Amino acid sequence: MTADEALGYVEAIGQHSDAHRGSVDAGLPTPPGLYVAGAEPMAQLPDLERILDCAKLHRMPVELVTSAYWVDSLEIAEAVLDRLRTRVHLLTITTRRSDVDSYGLAAIDLLLQAIRRFDISIQILVTVGPEEPFPKELLALEVVNSDSTVIRIEPMYPNDRSQLSPQSGAWPEGFLMESPPRHARCAELLGFVITPGGDVYPCSNGIGFPELLLGNMTTHTIVEMLDKALAGPQLNKLREEGPYFLFDDFRRSLPLEVLPAGYVSSCDFHRQVMARNQQSASRVDSTA
Numbered sequence: 001m002t003a004d005e006a007l008g009y010v011e012a013i014g015q016h017s018d019a020h021r022g023s024v025d026a027g028l029p030t031p032p033g034l035y036v037a038g039a040e041p042m043a044q045l046p047d048l049e050r051i052l053d054c055a056k057l058h059r060m061p062v063e064l065v066t067s068a069y070w071v072d073s074l075e076i077a078e079a080v081l082d083r084l085r086t087r088v089h090l091l092t093i094t095t096r097r098s099d100v101d102s103y104g105l106a107a108i109d110l111l112l113q114a115i116r117r118f119d120i121s122i123q124i125l126v127t128v129g130p131e132e133p134f135p136k137e138l139l140a141l142e143v144v145n146s147d148s149t150v151i152r153i154e155p156m157y158p159n160d161r162s163q164l165s166p167q168s169g170a171w172p173e174g175f176l177m178e179s180p181p182r183h184a185r186c187a188e189l190l191g192f193v194i195t196p197g198g199d200v201y202p203c204s205n206g207i208g209f210p211e212l213l214l215g216n217m218t219t220h221t222i223v224e225m226l227d228k229a230l231a232g233p234q235l236n237k238l239r240e241e242g243p244y245f246l247f248d249d250f251r252r253s254l255p256l257e258v259l260p261a262g263y264v265s266s267c268d269f270h271r272q273v274m275a276r277n278q279q280s281a282s283r284v285d286s287t288a
Contacts, residue, residue, distance in 0.1 A: 003047035010034060010051055014058025031058060037065035037092075042080060052087035063090040065125070067099070071107040077114035085118045094125040096156075100135040112143040122149060123193075123204065129156030152204060153192040192225070200225050205267050 017031050034055045041048050041064060048064075055062050064084070071077045093108055108124070115122050124144070128134050134153065138144060144151070193201045198217040206212035211234055214225040230236075237245050246269055 003044065003051065007051050007054055010054045010058075010060075014054065014060065017060075018058060031060050034060045034062045035065075036062065040067055040070060042066055042070045045080065045083070049083065049087070052084065056087050061089045062087060063092060064088045065092045065094055066111075067095070068093050068107045068111045069099075069103050071110045071114075074110050074114055077111045078117060081114055081118050081120065085120060088120055090121045090123065091115065092123050092125050092152075094127070095135070095138075096127045097132045097135050100137070105135075105138065105141060108138075109141050109143060112141070112149065116143075123152050124149065125152045125154065127154050127156045132156060149196060150204065150207075151194040153194070155191070192229075202229055203267075205271060209271070 013032055021031075034051075036048070036051070052062060052064075070080075093111060095108060112122065124138070126134060126138070138151075143149065191203055192214070193204050193207065194217060195201070195207060199207075200214045200217060200220075201207050201209075201212050202214060203212075212232075214220075214228050214232075
């Protein structure tokens with residue numbers, strides 16, 4: 001896809017969202033978000049800025065994924081971030097064991113230092129798999145051990161999944177996932193997010209919800225947290241039944257008029273359900 005084609009898609013989605021803002025017929029979140037990834041977006045900075053300006057015009061929150069290996073100095077990192085500071089909401093730095101072996105951590109360290117000057121959220125995405133263990137030296141970086149860095153860990157999958165299925169029995173050994181996910185729903189993907197305080201959640205959107213807390217790096221082992229992710233009742237229901245069970249349970253316990261109007265993603269709906277549960281629990285505690 002060319003930059004002009006990408007810009008056309010973002011503009012069309014933005015216009016649709018603006019025209020249907022607040023409508024139950026929107027069919028999209030309000031506003032929709034923009035996720036920019038693939039190769040290295042920073043390699044085409046002028047084209048990237050055009051696309052991000054369009055997203056900003058339509059009030060789209062933007063997540064930008066980068067390898068960080070374009071960073072040769074702190075000055076370069078700060079200059080690029082200064083150009084993007086009003087356009088990007090979340091910057092995701094992606095890496096893995098083999099990348100660290102090949103390129104080191106200097107570029108990532110410089111980018112993390114530079115971003116402290118700007119109002120942009122940051123997370124480090126680390127993929128793990130056979131012969132790609134977690135690069136522990138990442139945790140030794142001073143800037144990672146700050147109060148603002150989130151580390152997200154996701155399992156790798158075989159390069160060619162076209163012939164794999166839960167029934168094929170062809171899934172290779174050594175992967176964190178023992179079989180291919182049937183529908184690639186969130187609970188089936190088995191990711192982990194480590195917050196600055198060491199708390200571990202299965203996803204970034206679950207941060208702060210006790211129901212999804214898997215443990216803490218200082219008090220629980222990786223095996224204990226993995227077991228909890230696989231055995232947790234809500235995650236198991238998501239894995240087995242899909243997100244519809246959330247709506248089904250919700251409508252049985254509350255009148256339909258309190259359901260969110262318009263389009264809501266299953267992820268946002270899950271958070272709303274848990275937030276209502278927390279509010280209900282707080283009311284019970286206050287009257288006890």
